[in-house]
Amino acid sequence: MILPATPDDCAVLIVGAGPSGLALALTLTHHGIRCRVVDERTGPDEAPRAMVVQARTLELYRQLGFAERLIEHGVKVDVLELSEDGEAPFQVLLGDIASGTSPYPFLLCIPQRDHERLLATRLAEFGVEVEWNSELSDLYLLDDAVEATLVGPAEEQRLKVRYLCGCDGAYSRTRTLAGIDGRADDSRLFYVAEVRLADDSLGHTLRFELGQQRIDMLLPHPVAGLRQLVGTLDESSEDPPEPETLRPRLERIAGGSIERIERIDHYRTRSSIAERFSHGHLLLVGDAAHQHSPLAGQGMNTGIGDAINLGWKLAAVLEGHADESLLESYTEERRGVAKALEATSDRLFEGALDHGLKGRLLRSFLVPHLVPFLSGFPKLRRTLFQTLSQTRIEYRRSPLSAGLAGEVHGGDRLPWVSIDDSDEDNFATLDGLRWQLHVYGTPKMSLVVAAAALGLELELFDWSDSARLAGLKRDACYLIRPDGHVALASPSQDVLALKRYVDWYGLSFG
Ligand SMILES: Cc1cc2nc3c(=O)[nH]c(=O)nc-3n(C[C@H](O)[C@H](O)[C@H](O)COP(=O)(O)OP(=O)(O)OC[C@H]3O[C@@H](n4cnc5c(N)ncnc54)[C@H](O)[C@@H]3O)c2cc1C
Missing domain, CATH: 3.30.9.10 (D-Amino Acid Oxidase, subunit A, domain 2)
Incomplete structure (x- = not known):
């Protein structure tokens, strides 16, 4: 039986329930965006694969309330x-x-299968269940949406979604159907x-x-x-x-x-990188976009990084909190990361062989x-x-990055600062993946007023040796993106620069 296309029955269709697809679904769900996750397999994959989870992935997971659960099981x-x-x-x-x-x-x-099981359990707590036995067989790109055909054991279903995210691994059907090329090494x-x-x-x-x-x-x-x-x-x-x-x-x-x-x-x-990570309303994530040597312990981590980078941007666009042009920075930032990885760890391992x-x-x-x-x-x-x-991943060359204060450039990951004589740190405020302003020292009244007018959270930290050692500048202000990277660094708490930045991407923080 062929079911007719259903208009917008979910905003985002995620093809593939590997770590990239599950992390993307978790990020979107965290922002209240409805999505579906489909996978052609009949159930979770039990084969041993990735084992190593890197610190940056745990930092991002902490923002999603997921790091401790993973650490407990690893x-x-x-x-x-x-x-x-x-x-x-x-x-x-x-x-x-x-x-x-x-x-x-x-x-x-932690074995990849346990990691995926924990992600799927967390997602289920938000009411999203992976739809197994559902294979993406075809797609059609429209100007403002994607039509997809899913084949299940009993029926074929066509649906229309605002965005389709191909998280379908190294032999990505999404990538092939979208006609996106990429050079592959032996x-x-x-x-x-x-x-x-x-x-x-x-x-x-x-x-x-x-x-x-x-x-x-x-x-x-x-x-x-x-x-x-x-x-x-x-x-x-x-x-x-x-x-x-x-x-x-x-x-x-x-x-x-x-x-x-x-x-x-x-x-x-093999090592390979797609020539671009998006085509209209179709986006590639994880191994579907780039593959790396399994010995470097980076492939899955990079896919999860892609997913969280894309997740907050898609959510902002779908909620009307940012201009659609924000999504262009996804390819720019994450293709850059994949290329840097190829030039460093992949090359090192290939060199040794x-x-x-x-x-x-x-x-x-x-x-x-x-x-x-x-x-x-x-x-x-x-x-x-x-x-x-x-x-060390940074997006200094991204169109979203501006300014320099202390040693911290726009695009850098916010340096981690532990608060003296306590168990607390400056990452605690990043929970929830929201935009915010950080000042290490004293805020100017003009900044306090501007933050309130924009609806931006302003987080204040005492100036400390730890902040100085981390490269931050006393009394500077840092606009922090939902994924914990610095968007704008302003040594003088320049309110006009802040407003210009916000206007440029049509950002709102309601
Ligand atoms: C031996 C080995 C060790 C590794 N060790 C590490 C490590 O320590 N650290 C690390 O970071 N990385 C490691 N990696 C890499 C890591 O396993 C991959 O980068 C990771 O699995 C990619 O995740 P993904 O979600 O992008 O793709 P995948 O995990 O491949 O998931 C893709 C999913 O899409 C589904 N799918 C495919 N086509 C369709 C379709 N048409 N319709 C519906 N569903 C579809 C598949 O069934 C699959 O479930 C290792 C890899 C190997 C092989």
Whole structure:
């Protein structure tokens, strides 16, 4: 049976219930926007995939009231180990290098399937259930909407929505149907294994080992005794190897005997970035827009970052609180992040696998000598954590970013400041994903009046050493976006600049 197109029966259709689609649905729902989430699978995916959740993702989740729930079900990694072909490992203590930069100075390990289950449960608390067994088969772009065809087990349904968000993964149907191209690098074959150790005295260490044209990674697991391993496989072999042939390699990196290989899967992945992330009222999010090396632990985190960046902008447009042109900044900002990732972590891992001189140099010099040497410098160690944890992501070149006050530019993530002698911090006010003004010091009366007239929350913090060390400027004012990035930084609390900014995007804060 074919059901006729139903006009606007929801504002946003989300195709794909992976982490990107679920995080987008959660952000929209948080803003009171109705959406539907459909997925062609019959139910949640149980295969092991992403494990690492970065600090920036937890910061964004905190704004959605979701961080603590995830942390409860995961395990914190505070030691990174790096070794070259069985040599003694070099260790980085994350707690030391990250302190003072984020409320989450660690990596969180939680299986992607548990992460997705918790997101879906949270969504269900808001009344949104994932519609399984519902495949996007076709779409048609209109000037101000998208018509989509969904195929279920019994029927085909056509619906018209204001926005369609393709969160449908690396082989995105949405991207193909919209005719959006993207360059893709050669693909790589990976294994991912879940194993039970005979003796579990390893602790919560995340271990990388570089060999001759291979990389293996050992990750802690919230279930005692279990570990996840991910690594590259020989490209020349026709078929992926049998689990038992991999056992010696897995035991070597696990540093002991494996009682049982619970599960082993193979993936072929590639690095690719879509030439654009939107086409009219269709938007691409997560792996549908860009894919990265699974070894860098960034793909899922970047998809969730996309989802939250897009979510607040879509909500603002749909609620009439911003001009539609606000959405143009989504591609600008998030494509920039994907490209930066490709140029850094993806390239580093590809480099280490290189057969030529570059690979040999990286394996035999960089890891055992240069990395330990450089990590002796506190500022460099901090930069390493900030890059890995995505807390360095900035949108300075975005059309939404303006000004500089202290060391903080428009577009930067608001630096984290812990309030002296208390458990509180300046991120507490970001709950709820709303625009707000921050002043660290004393506000001028003109700013207080302007904020009240605009309906903008004004948050005041005492000037402190922590604020200074974080790069903020005393008595400056910072207009903060719903996702915790600085929109406008004004050293002199310039009210005219604030009003111009608000008018430019037709912003309102009711
Ligand atoms: C071995 C491995 C380890 C990894 N480790 C990490 C890590 O530690 N950290 C990290 O950040 N990233 C990691 N990644 C990457 C991470 O798994 C992906 O980036 C992430 O799953 C992308 O999420 P997504 O929601 O964009 O897409 P997906 O998770 O692929 O979800 C897409 C969904 O869309 C559905 N779908 C597809 N087509 C249709 C259609 N036509 N109609 C309806 N539904 C459709 C699919 O069924 C699927 O549920 C790893 C990847 C692998 C393979």
